[in-house]
Amino acid sequence: MRGRRAAIGVRLILIVAGxxxxxxLYAFPLYWLIATSLKSKAELYQSITLFPRHPTLEPYFxxxxxxxxxVLLKNSVIVCAATVLVTLAVGLVITYPITRLSVPPRLxxxxxxxxxxxxxxxxxxVVVPYFAIVxxxxxxxxxxxxxxxxxxxxxxxxxxMLKGFLAEIPLELEEAALVDGANRWTSFRRVLxxxxxxxxxxxxxxxxxxxxxxFLFALILTATPASQTFPVGVQGLVTQFEIxxxxxxxxxxxxxxVPLVLMVVARKYLVAGLxxxxxxxx
Amino acid sequence: xxxxxAELPAPTGTKPAGTGRRRRSRQERLAYTILLPxxxxxxxxxxxxxxxxxWQSITADDGTLVGFRNYTRALxxxxxxxxxxxxxxxxxxxxxxxxxLGLGFALLVHRAVKRAGLRATLYVLAxxxxxxxxxxxxxxxxxxxxxxxxxxxYVLQSVGITHSEIQWLSDPLLAMGSVASVDIxxxxxxxxxxxFAGLQTVPKESVExxxxxxxxxxxQFRYIELYYLRPxxxxxxxxxxxDVLRVFDHVxxxxxxxxxxxxxxxxxxIYRIEFRFFDGGQAAALAVLVLVAISIxxxxxxxxxxxxxx
Numbered sequence: 169m170r171g172r173r174a175a176i177g178v179r180l181i182l183i184v185a186g187x188x189x190x191x192x193l194y195a196f197p198l199y200w201l202i203a204t205s206l207k208s209k210a211e212l213y214q215s216i217t218l219f220p221r222h223p224t225l226e227p228y229f230x231x232x233x234x235x236x237x238x239v240l241l242k243n244s245v246i247v248c249a250a251t252v253l254v255t256l257a258v259g260l261v262i263t264y265p266i267t268r269l270s271v272p273p274r275l276x277x278x279x280x281x282x283x284x285x286x287x288x289x290x291x292x293x294v295v296v297p298y299f300a301i302v303x304x305x306x307x308x309x310x311x312x313x314x315x316x317x318x319x320x321x322x323x324x325x326x327x328x329m330l331k332g333f334l335a336e337i338p339l340e341l342e343e344a345a346l347v348d349g350a351n352r353w354t355s356f357r358r359v360l361x362x363x364x365x366x367x368x369x370x371x372x373x374x375x376x377x378x379x380x381x382x383f384l385f386a387l388i389l390t391a392t393p394a395s396q397t398f399p400v401g402v403q404g405l406v407t408q409f410e411i412x413x414x415x416x417x418x419x420x421x422x423x424x425x426v427p428l429v430l431m432v433v434a435r436k437y438l439v440a441g442l443x444x445x446x447x448x449x450x
Numbered sequence: 451x452x453x454x455x456a457e458l459p460a461p462t463g464t465k466p467a468g469t470g471r472r473r474r475s476r477q478e479r480l481a482y483t484i485l486l487p488x489x490x491x492x493x494x495x496x497x498x499x500x501x502x503x504x505w506q507s508i509t510a511d512d513g514t515l516v517g518f519r520n521y522t523r524a525l526x527x528x529x530x531x532x533x534x535x536x537x538x539x540x541x542x543x544x545x546x547x548x549x550x551l552g553l554g555f556a557l558l559v560h561r562a563v564k565r566a567g568l569r570a571t572l573y574v575l576a577x578x579x580x581x582x583x584x585x586x587x588x589x590x591x592x593x594x595x596x597x598x599x600x601x602x603x604y605v606l607q608s609v610g611i612t613h614s615e616i617q618w619l620s621d622p623l624l625a626m627g628s629v630a631s632v633d634i635x636x637x638x639x640x641x642x643x644x645x646f647a648g649l650q651t652v653p654k655e656s657v658e659x660x661x662x663x664x665x666x667x668x669x670q671f672r673y674i675e676l677y678y679l680r681p682x683x684x685x686x687x688x689x690x691x692x693d694v695l696r697v698f699d700h701v702x703x704x705x706x707x708x709x710x711x712x713x714x715x716x717x718x719x720i721y722r723i724e725f726r727f728f729d730g731g732q733a734a735a736l737a738v739l740v741l742v743a744i745s746i747x748x749x750x751x752x753x754x755x756x757x758x759x760x
Contacts, residue, residue, distance in 0.1 A: 179562070265480070266485070288744055289741075292716070296724050296730060384698050406589060411596075416593075430581075431581045432574070
């Protein structure tokens with residue numbers, strides 16, 4: 169009896185230790201980022217302190233106003249919002265027929281598989297031709313170039329998520345509307361869209377966060393603050409010869425706060441999206 | 451209480467009930483009218499870059515055909531093999547670590563944490579690292595590993611583990627470890643979430659029966675749970691392998707591929723050939739090679755993935 173209790177005690181200690189170490193490894197880096205972002209410039213030149221001595225919001229002011237990063241923030245929001253609109257519109261046009269209308273199963277599977285294969289396309293492999301295309305179309309250094317590419321790269325996620333949401337809405341609801349004399353468009357707009365709204369919001373949030381994080385294309389296809397997105401600005405602070413640590417940390421906090429806040433809303437669907445529906449929340 | 455489960459598709463798909471032949475053909479026509487223009491446009495937009503990449507890879511800047519010269523140059527560049535080696539090493543560090551840690555954590559929570567509230571909290575917390583922009587994670591890593599201001603050296607020195615500065619980012623092996631640690635930090639929660647969801651699909655009866663028969667936690671895992679997790683391991687492995695080829699942001703921020711070429715992964719290498727050496731032909735040849743490789747890998751693995759097909 170005593171041996172068993174001891175074994176349970178050891179197990180409990182192991183469990184608590186495991187959770188504790190993990191919590192520390194995740195919490196400390198984030199704490200350190202925020203702590204650094206609250207330090208004044210004077211404090212940077214003293215020895216390292218684990219807590220900011222005189223917490224100040226001065227670095228945030230310096231990043232957003234003095235360095236003019238609020239423009240990049242605005243660009244990011246515009247690019248991401250436009251990406252969400254384009255991706256969801258195209259995604260609906262593609263998923264509506266394959267989920268709501270009777271089509272040969274081979275077509276459904278073909279479309280879905282093709283979308284899935286796009287997910288595995290390494291961006292860096294198409295960077296070279298896209299750069300040439302964007303140059304030719306003379307949309308280099310314009311948000312529209314990013315919107316187009318982000319929409320394309322997020323389309324696979326959108327198709328698979330929307331397919332999941334649309335397939336869950338009973339066909340009968342739309343058919344009832346059709347019997348009552350509504351045409352397809354009305355029944356789509358009045359019956360299906362309201363029912364699919366939560367799913368659409370989730371997909372929108374996830375596409376927004378993915379577009380928000382994108383860095384490679386933004387780095388390559390933009391050149392001036394007029395069209396750069398926020399991650400490019402963050403990168404600019406990092407690779408200078410003399411790094412202003414508190415400004416860099418503040419820009420990092422701003423960059424991650426937007427998706428973190430959005431994810432509290434859409435967390436239920438993120439894992440389903442990332443695994444193309446294999447993992448679902450019940 | 452919501453819970454996360456793995457939904458593996460049934461081997462045979464069920465057909466939606468048809469509603470008469472005439473009705474179906476009219477619906478089908480409508481479906482094609484909506485689908486074809488959209489799919490056609492997207493298909494063309496997606497395909498143009500591939501064709502263009504192939505074209506760029508067999509021509510010089512002025513448009514004259516050069517045959518396979520760009521490919522021979524790409525393949526004879528020793529830096530290419532450095533990049534392959536770095537990418538391989540990165541994958542070898544990152545994939546097993548993430549899978550083992552994620553599995554361990556999923557088993558730990560599955561077996562030991564029974565309170566639904568705590569499980570839900572862990573779920574939310576595990577989702578969060580997945581959406582932090584890699585650029586921001588790179589910034590955090592920089593604050594931790596950087597020479598001079600890095601907090602890791604400060605902590606190690608004040609605890610007394612080391613007295614000299616450890617060069618996390620300028621020693622080739624340590625730099626690779628630092629870069630890999632960022633990936634592990636960000637993506638272990640993904641493995642955890644997938645495997646934890648998979649563990650929820652294991653039938654309670656078979657576990658209880660095994661426990662009655664005196665199964666230890668290891669035999670229970672080895673002979674029951676592992677069976678249900680197997681397709682998910684494949685999914686994780688394939689998704690994460692494809693992701694290793696995409697890794698760019700945090701490495702770019704943290705080491706820029708250095709010291710030397712120690713952390714210059716394939717993606718950074720292609721970027722460098724195109725935008726630092728301005729060698730479009732060679733970069734296009736590399737891009738085509740990567741596309742061919744990923745297509746082969748994809749066609750080999752995709753059939754085995756536990757994805758819903760109908």
